[in-house]
Amino acid sequence: MKIYVENDQFIIEDLQISEITLSNNNIQKTFTADQTRFVIKFEDLQEVLTEKNAPIAFTTTTNEELIIPDDIHSFEKTFIKKGKKTYFIYLTKDNKLCVILDKRPSLVNFHNKSAEYKAATVKDNKLILNFEFTCSIYKPTAIVGKIKVRNKDFEITTNGVIVEIIKNKNDYSVSANLIFDIQELATLFMGQVPYYIYNSDVYDISFNYRIDEMQISKYYVRLRLPAEEKYNVDDEQWLDFDDHFMLHCRPYPTTYGNLSMRLIPIPKETYNDYITGEMVKLSNNDKKTIVCLEYPEKAQENGLIYFKWLVKHLAKDFNIFYMVSPESKDLDNLIGYENHVIYYKSRENWALANEVDVICHSHSAEYLLPILTNKALLYIKQKNRLFLQHGIIGSKDVSGVYGRTPNDSVTDLFVVSSDREKEVISQGYGFEKNEIIITGLPRFDDVIKERRNIVKKIKNRHKILIMPTWRSGLSTYLDEKFIETAYYKEFQQLINNEEVKTLVEEKGYQIAFYLHRNFQGFKHLFTSECVDILSEQDHNVKDLLAEYQVLVTDYSSVGLDFALMHKKVVYFRPENILGDDFISESADLLPGDVVNNQQELISQFHNTTMPKKYKSNLDKLYKYADRKACARIAKNMISYFKLTD
Numbered sequence: 001m002k003i004y005v006e007n008d009q010f011i012i013e014d015l016q017i018s019e020i021t022l023s024n025n026n027i028q029k030t031f032t033a034d035q036t037r038f039v040i041k042f043e044d045l046q047e048v049l050t051e052k053n054a055p056i057a058f059t060t061t062t063n064e065e066l067i068i069p070d071d072i073h074s075f076e077k078t079f080i081k082k083g084k085k086t087y088f089i090y091l092t093k094d095n096k097l098c099v100i101l102d103k104r105p106s107l108v109n110f111h112n113k114s115a116e117y118k119a120a121t122v123k124d125n126k127l128i129l130n131f132e133f134t135c136s137i138y139k140p141t142a143i144v145g146k147i148k149v150r151n152k153d154f155e156i157t158t159n160g161v162i163v164e165i166i167k168n169k170n171d172y173s174v175s176a177n178l179i180f181d182i183q184e185l186a187t188l189f190m191g192q193v194p195y196y197i198y199n200s201d202v203y204d205i206s207f208n209y210r211i212d213e214m215q216i217s218k219y220y221v222r223l224r225l226p227a228e229e230k231y232n233v234d235d236e237q238w239l240d241f242d243d244h245f246m247l248h249c250r251p252y253p254t255t256y257g258n259l260s261m262r263l264i265p266i267p268k269e270t271y272n273d274y275i276t277g278e279m280v281k282l283s284n285n286d287k288k289t290i291v292c293l294e295y296p297e298k299a300q301e302n303g304l305i306y307f308k309w310l311v312k313h314l315a316k317d318f319n320i321f322y323m324v325s326p327e328s329k330d331l332d333n334l335i336g337y338e339n340h341v342i343y344y345k346s347r348e349n350w351a352l353a354n355e356v357d358v359i360c361h362s363h364s365a366e367y368l369l370p371i372l373t374n375k376a377l378l379y380i381k382q383k384n385r386l387f388l389q390h391g392i393i394g395s396k397d398v399s400g401v402y403g404r405t406p407n408d409s410v411t412d413l414f415v416v417s418s419d420r421e422k423e424v425i426s427q428g429y430g431f432e433k434n435e436i437i438i439t440g441l442p443r444f445d446d447v448i449k450e451r452r453n454i455v456k457k458i459k460n461r462h463k464i465l466i467m468p469t470w471r472s473g474l475s476t477y478l479d480e481k482f483i484e485t486a487y488y489k490e491f492q493q494l495i496n497n498e499e500v501k502t503l504v505e506e507k508g509y510q511i512a513f514y515l516h517r518n519f520q521g522f523k524h525l526f527t528s529e530c531v532d533i534l535s536e537q538d539h540n541v542k543d544l545l546a547e548y549q550v551l552v553t554d555y556s557s558v559g560l561d562f563a564l565m566h567k568k569v570v571y572f573r574p575e576n577i578l579g580d581d582f583i584s585e586s587a588d589l590l591p592g593d594v595v596n597n598q599q600e601l602i603s604q605f606h607n608t609t610m611p612k613k614y615k616s617n618l619d620k621l622y623k624y625a626d627r628k629a630c631a632r633i634a635k636n637m638i639s640y641f642k643l644t645d
Helices: 044-050 180-189 269-277 303-314 348-356 375-379 419-428 442-457 486-494 498-507 517-525 541-547 558-564 598-605 627-639
Strands: 002-005 009-013 019-022 029-031 036-043 079-082 085-091 097-101 118-122 127-134 140-149 155-159 161-168 172-182 201-211 236-238 246-251 259-267 287-293 318-324 341-343 358-361 385-386 413-416 437-438 463-468 510-514 532-534 550-553 566-570 592-595
Touching: 002 419, 019 044, 036 044, 036 269, 044 079, 079 437, 118 236, 118 246, 118 348, 118 532, 118 592, 127 201, 127 236, 127 246, 127 269, 127 541, 140 172, 140 442, 155 172, 155 180, 172 201, 172 498, 180 236, 180 246, 246 269, 259 269, 269 348, 269 592, 287 303, 303 318, 303 358, 303 442, 303 627, 318 348, 348 532, 413 627, 419 437, 437 627, 442 627, 463 541, 486 517, 498 598, 510 541, 532 598, 541 558, 550 558, 592 598
Parallel strands: 287 318, 287 358, 318 341, 358 385, 385 413, 413 437, 463 510, 463 550, 510 532, 550 566, 566 592
Antiparallel strands: 002 009, 009 036, 019 029, 079 085, 085 097, 118 127, 127 172, 140 155, 140 201, 161 172, 201 259, 236 246, 246 259
């Protein structure tokens, strides 16, 4: 078959059929071959197809799909443009002949969904990503690659290189390279290079190709990398970033089998220690080494409190450290402990990852690593790990984050606060009961210590904090998609509710809205004239919980922190905002009322004291009403990991 354009007409030759039909919205146009030649005029197409972006396929006169025989095809110019209208004619990979108006044909019509990432290399300080794909009908003549910063409106594109094309009838097997130089990669930091902080950004990689016959859409296809290859992929590509830093490019497969990448600047001194195996010595004694950490830029909750307790009570027996970013806003919390502080990404940080005997982590133990590679992860997996937790596990299922998998044991000793929580972890998270210790959380030692002063301080305040948790399914949404979610609409409506506005303007209430860390990137989408929208940059959770008198949450573990201060908690749970990670629990396991709509919620604001019945519920959620959680954790840690002779 041959297709070309002549005098604003599509010419189709050698179709081996005498008649073909186009049908659309009860309008039908039949074309008859003159010998072996069909002529399809621009005016003919206008009679049938007037809707943009609505492709229609040719059929036979009996209304059966017209499937073009799998022969050798020839295509020249395959679009007609007249005035402001353009018609494209094209053959899909399924051998269907289609026409579309004012919309370039999509790549998915020709690409066979088989773009497989093969390898990464570095040459001349450029990152080269090799991949292979197959396509049909049209031969690729140019490659374009794209790296997009996930959840952010920023991306870069680059021209790729076709390495090899093998043709088999109407199919093409293509090997290609995407090439990104260091200047292009540096722009992905959007002017804020994460030199000494943890870069949580994810970079998604995709490609598009061009053909000679026509312009096709700029739809980009994700490169594929099977999830099971996570620990087999070569994830160490190093580029010279500047005079003092290397750039670690780490390709890896996502849960869904797509190729993504992490970009991590590493000081050259730390990089050299990693490559050569030479490390600084942290101590000159034979004592065991313990490190505490939260997120690399945080020092404000369980990790910090447990660290300070260890220094006060066990510094003679162990080398005790806290790992934190030198750019952390929490450094004032470590004044007086400078000799015990290890800075993130320093040479000492890498030495600590090698020397440490116990990692006490409130999130992932992997945050200890300055260099995140499969090789480095082996160091962590060989260490003793104590999971301090961030909060009590209750209404939110976080087994996808903290549950064990065949390739990730997560931790070795799991801290919980009650018999109920221990049962949840043993049944749904992959831990044996002897790996779970009921001790309470370090930060609750401070909460219980201070609660009388806190309650007295805020007794006559009308300060309400709205603090919902996040939803894993929504965290990857772009802004335009997020604002269409029930989650966004419900809370945006709540913080603009007229009754809320009345409480603030006429009754003197102060109401604030604080998004979970994983949703802080959506903060700019929420607006209100009567409710303060708080930023993680300016506030920490510990101080917020102390300052406010009433907490509104959906199913965040922070509700118990608040309740242990003997302050009122209200659980706001409209059915339409409950995520897949929500776990329904017995009402006697909650330290506050559950409401299902905004009217019920606002009625709760008129009485800002904690009902007495909920104080008696606390022992079911938190076994020990004392200030000895740190001591219990330390005792279990020393015994379980056999840290003393």
